[in-house]
Amino acid sequence: MTREKYITYSVDELLEDKEFISFVLRTADTDEWHRFIDSCNGYEQNILEAQQIIRLFNTPEIKLPQQKSDKLWANIRDFNAESVRIAKVRRMKYLTWGAASILLFVMVGVYEYFNILKPSTPYQFADYKDSIIPDVPLLVLSSGQTVNLSKKESEVTVLRDKGAFLINKDSIINNHASHADDEKNSYNEIIIPYGKKSKLELEDGTKVYLNAGSRLAFPQKFRGKKREVFLDGEGYFEVAKNANMPFVVKTSKIDIEVLGTRFNVSSYQGDAFAETVLLEGKVEVCETGKIFSKKTAMLPNQKAIYSAREHVMVLKNEEDPALYISWIEGWYQFSDENIETVLAKIERYYNVTFKYDQRSFVKALPVSGKLDLKDSIQEVMAVLSKVAKFKYQIIENEVIIK
Amino acid sequence: MEDDKQIWNEFKRENDIALSCIYHRNIDFLYGYGRKFSKDDSLILDTIQDLFYDLIRNRKNLGATDNIRLYLIKSFRRRLIREIQRSRKQNIFQFEGEHVDCEFFSIEDDWVNAETQDRRSKYIHQALLALNVKQREILYYKFYCGFDYDQICEIMFISYDSARQLVSRAIQSLKKSLTSAELFFLFLVKKIRL
Known part of the structure; x- marks a missing residue:
């Protein structure tokens, strides 16, 4: 028997031997085990000690009462039956509604056609490189005024209808920008250097956590049909619900359109990939600046990875999306x-x-x-x-x- | 295991028998495992239910596996910890100022089973006192589940090196606590067998 070799092993060696462990687990208290010990002829000291250590963890299971197990199984079985049934119905619907979807397709086509007439201009982040001290988090108001946020983890709140900001919960800054028609100038920018981060609350109640090396441009007050912000870097968004005014995060690579939800975006200009992870609700992601770009609908616990090199969007399931926002903590x-x-x-x-x-x-x-x-x-x-x-x-x- | 792979694929193809098989082969294990983390039965059962609901919901997109139990345990552990922390947070609201630690693998109750009076239970209790929670957890995977280091690393989110170190320190402490008194116990066991 090859097991005879065990008598030459130290306790530590035995405990690192997978076959020995499974042998002990399998033969606990059986005749096979006792025969093996007898065959050791007095050299079984180490084997017994290793076995004792293994068996410390081999305590009898507390069994789940049958009644509870049955009830849990009934729930799971019903849930399963229901979800299989829904999937089947959905497949049927696709067949019968085939004709209708062609009509819908034509309508979408027309809609897209009209969109061509007003292509959106990509936002240009102002170039502050020369005028600012490096490594200082900044709020640049649409009036041109700059505010030093100073803290490693700063907080900015847009005060509603007041044309002002609350900074780090202790000071109020007024934005004296003349509310000019020039839309571009009416954006404020927040610039977070490497090694810092920030929490921002927008006028509509949406919360944005900005990660290191990120910039966000946002208006004092949202106007028009959509709530638009521009991001370069990584941010986690908790979007306030407003079904009439979709919220759009625009980046240099992808745009993300939502109604009200929680998701994380990472789209640094220097990175080859842009990533969106959805934690709750529903969002649509598409490539930036393309009129016919395909919209990818995301469900919770999914990650959309966009490769700038190949212009491809890939959707993946994410078992634990919370991983992606752990940087906030x-x-x-x-x-x-x-x-x-x-x-x-x-x-x-x-x-x-x-x-x-x-x-x-x-x-x-x-x-x-x-x-x-x-x-x-x-x-x-x-x-x-x-x-x-x-x-x-x-x-x-x-x-x-x- | 070829068997596991096949069952898993059948489950993904909406085969109800495969789901039943996965449930019944693992429910006692999952429950016992859950009890190592928490004594709150309804929390454990709810978490198991959520685990299975999500498997069903996402079955088309699940990855392949040749070890279903490992697959389940990885997801289950993460969910359990999250649920326990969530329920602890609520508790902190109720009893302000009371400090609650995450005592995973606490050695009370059923770790040392019902007959607390018998010699073996006392002995186990004594020996396990020498270990911290992480050490108890890792040896449980090693000596009870029979997982190898790669699998343990996946479950506990630690590196290979730290897993080795954790195990080796734990074994050293256990050996130390097996004092002469315990050797007498070993001797006894052997005698009875003879």
Whole structure:
């Protein structure tokens, strides 16, 4: 018997041997086990000790009472039957309504045609690079006035019908912009540098959490048929419901149109991908600036990834969408992510630059884990280098990966 | 397991028998696992129900798996923790100032089963006191579920290295707590067997 080899093992070795563990689990208290112990001829000390440790965890199950189990199963079975039935009905409907959908298609076509007549102009974020101090979060009013938000985690609230803002819950800033007709000038901008974040409440009650390295342009008051804001970077939106006035987030890559819902958008100009994760409600995502661009409808717990290079939108299910907004709470959890994506995010949080040879990551496996963003960059790198198995060196704001 | 893969695919094809099979093969395990986290039966059962409802809702888009139990446990653990934290938050509102920790895998109640008086239970209780919650949890996966390190890492969201370290520290503490008194117990067990 090959099991005889176990008598030469230490306790630790036995406890790392998967076959030994399953042997113990399988034969607990059976004759087979006792025969095995007898066959050890007095050398069974380690085996018994390892078995004792394994069996500590092998306590008898508390069984779910049959009645409760049956009731739970009845619920699940009914839910299943109902959902299968609905799916079948839906398939039938597609068949009978085929003709109607052609009509609908024509109507949509006409609608799209009229849309051509008024192509939307992409918003241009003003270039403040020369005029501002780097690393300071700023609110730039439509009047041209700039306000330093100063805090690492700032808060801005648009005060309704007052033409004013509440900053960090303690000071009020008036926006003296003449409410000119020129729509472009009537946008305020909030600029969050790397290493900072901000929470913003818009005039309609919509809440926006802006992540590091992001900018958002928004009006003092929403006018017209849609509530439009412009984003470069990452933001989590809790949109106030207003069925008459859809809310649209426009970015350089994609537009997201909603009625009232919660979702996260990450669309940095420098990134090759733009990502939308829907937590609640319903949204439609489409490529920016294309008149016939296909609208992708998203359901809760889905992620839409848009690749700017290939101009393709891919829809994926996301078991735990909350992962994507964990940055609001100050930690970052990632599951099966490309190491370069993870590094790009850390760059923004900590305002550091990574230097590495891209070729060395070609074969790297996707990584999963959780980082506490309150930790220093040193601590974060120590953890990450272990997971992704690389060596690194930190020199001021540069991290060199070997 | 080929079997698991097949059942899973059948489930995705709306085969009711496959769903029944998944439920009945795992319900006792899931319930027992839930009890390690919380003693609130209705919370556990609600979470199991939600887990299955979502499987049914999303079945067309579920990924493939060759280990259904692992698939279930991963999703179930995350949901459980979320639900427990949610219910704790509400409790904090009720009893202000009372500090509540997340005692996953607490060693009270059914971990040390009904006959608390017998020698083995006392012994287990003593030994498990030497471990912290994370250590108890990881050894449960290793020695009760028989999962390997890769699977454990997926469940607990930790790296391979930290999993190894967690296990090795836990085993060292357990060995330490198996003092001479316990060796006597070992000896007893052996005697009876002979």
